[in-house]
Amino acid sequence: MSIRITSAAFEDGKPIPKQFTGDGDDRSPALRWANLPAGTKELAMIVDDPDAPVAEPWVHWVIYKIPGNAPGLDEGAIPTGALEGKNTFGNMGYGGPAPPKGHGVHHYHFKLYALDAPLQVKAGLDKKALLAAMAGHILSQGELIGTYERR
Numbered sequence: 001m002s003i004r005i006t007s008a009a010f011e012d013g014k015p016i017p018k019q020f021t022g023d024g025d026d027r028s029p030a031l032r033w034a035n036l037p038a039g040t041k042e043l044a045m046i047v048d049d050p051d052a053p054v055a056e057p058w059v060h061w062v063i064y065k066i067p068g069n070a071p072g073l074d075e076g077a078i079p080t081g082a083l084e085g086k087n088t089f090g091n092m093g094y095g096g097p098a099p100p101k102g103h104g105v106h107h108y109h110f111k112l113y114a115l116d117a118p119l120q121v122k123a124g125l126d127k128k129a130l131l132a133a134m135a136g137h138i139l140s141q142g143e144l145i146g147t148y149e150r151r
Contacts (some may be wrong), residue, residue, distance in 0.1 A: 003112050003142025004034045009075075014094065016108060016146035022098030023150065025076075028061065032072035033112055037139045040068040040114040044134060046127055052088075053119040059088045060095050060108065065119055074123045087126040092124065097148035110144040 005056040009029040010016050018024040036043075044064035052058035062085030063078060070079050078084060099106040115137045125133065 003036060003114060003140055005110060005112055005142045005144035006034075007110075007144060007146070008032075010146045012119050012144055012146075014147065016097055016148045019121060019126050021096040021148055024096070026040045026094070026096045027076035028073065028096075030073065030075040031110065031112075031144070033142065035067040035140075035142070036068070036114050038147045039116055040139060042066060042068050042115045042118050043070065043118065044113045044115060044119070044130060045073075046111050046113075046130065047094075048111075048127065049097065049099070049106050051104075053103065054088075057109075060097065061087060061093070062125060062127055062130055063094075064121070064125065064130055064133075068114070082112070083121070083123040083125075085123070085127070085130060097146075099150055101150040103150070105147050105149045108148065111141060112143070114139045149151075
């Protein structure tokens with residue numbers, strides 16, 4: 001069974017409110033999850049946009065070392081002990097949706113990974129480094145997709 005991720009801010013497949021984008025307050029939305037597998041020690045999340053007009057999906061957020069018993073993430077906050085990595089904007093932390101104007105609807109994939117062991121890593125990992133660190137430790141994953149369009 002996969003992890004179920006929800007947000008009070010938007011439904012799966014529906015628009016992400018402006019306040020959680022680069023056009024608004026650029027704060028991460030509150031997220032909740034369920035169906036974590038037994039043995040989950042830590043969680044990690046990657047948020048990316050495969051619709052970006054670049055070769056690789058545009059990474060908006062890399063957050064890891066989330067305690068395995070955390071029920072979710074509060075709006076604009078990270079839990080004690082969690083670390084953030086580098087996004088494609090070149091910054092640490094959350095960078096909300098900001099697609100090119102007139103480029104159509106973009107899909108933002110909030111992917112959560114349940115891990116069987118604590119990661120032995122430091123802050124600042126990018127998506128590729130986090131995926132490499134998680135290799136062989138993913139028990140389950142889930143995904144919530146939000147959309148956003150600049151007109």
